[in-house]
Amino acid sequence: MTVMSSKNPSFNHHRRPFRDYILCLDLDGTLVDTAPDLVRVTNETIALEGLPETNFKTARREVGYGSKRLIASSMERFGHSVSDERLTELQQWFLNRYAESLSDHSRPFPGVVQTLKDLKRSGATLTVCTNKPGYLARPLLETLHLTSYFANIVGGDEAPKAKPDRRHLLQAAGPNRLGKKIVMIGDSFPDIRAGHNAKVPTILMRYGYNPINAHRLRPTIALDNFRDIPKVLTRL
Structure with missing residues (x-):
């Protein structure tokens, strides 16, 4: 009788089917x-500025484009x-206030x-590629107990230029990306265009903050449920 060991390559490949994948995930949305x-x-x-509250649904669709x-x-x-x-003054006030209460809801x-x-x-190697400043992204992920899942977290202020620039995505993918299958997963234009610019497959999460018709963005695959990501990876 043959006993399969975790050192057996075929065993590892079967149990770890996504070991060649680097998934770069957007944060907000x-x-x-x-x-x-x-x-x-x-x-x-x-x-x-003496203004009343904005429309939540309308503002929600603009979250992916920055404060x-x-x-x-x-x-x-x-x-x-x-x-x-x-x-610029209002934006700085916003960022300071948001940093004080970024995970209330x-x-x-x-x-x-x-x-x-x-x-x-x-x-799979999981990374975060977000246009949110890194000094806000990290404490948010830490507070929500998500940090441990990610090998790399790159905020928009930490890349040569933020998404949709491909350099942001490639920095998030990390120095060991050669020979790996990189996939960009996000919910809006900057995410999908960054994937296009880097010439990697893209997954659009339709539940997010995207104000543009999913068809116009031309993702490789569009999903309604985050749970479906493992099912579609092998189709990319």
């Missing part, structure tokens, strides 16, 4: 539903605008935690 806190702080920010756009768009809906200098999307566990157990 893909891993974590951060919109409740981001829109809350946006409302606190535009209140400094400055989120603030500016929310003010524009009330016919209000400010100078570039004032907008933010939670991982359904299926995220278990799927990350399954993917890592199956050999």
Whole structure:
């Protein structure tokens, strides 16, 4: 009788089918539903200009484009605008306030935690490629007990240029990416375009913050449920 050992290559390949994959995951709108806190702080920010609360559903679709756009768009809906200098001041106030309370209402999307566990157990290298500043992304992930799943976390301020620039994605994939199957997983234009620019497959999570029709973004695959990621990886 042959006893299969964990040192047997075929055994490892069977038990760790994704060991050749590097999955670069967006944060806001893909891993974590951060919109409740981001829109809350946006409302606190535009209140400094004497404005009422913005429409949550509309603001939610703009989360993936950064805090400055989120603030500016929310003010524009009330016919209000400010100078570039004032907008920068408001953005800094937003970032300071958000850093104080970034996980009050933010939670991982359904299926995220278990799927990350399954993917890592199956050999996949998981990284975070987010346009959120790194000094905000790391404590958020730590507070939600997600940090341990990721080999690398790269914020938008830590790359030569943020997504959709391909260098951000490649930095997140890490120095040992050669010969690996890199996949970009996100919910909006910067994520999918970064994948296109890096010439790697992309998975669009349709439950996220994307204001653009999924068909127009041209992802390799579009999904409604994070739990389905392991099922489709081998099709990429």
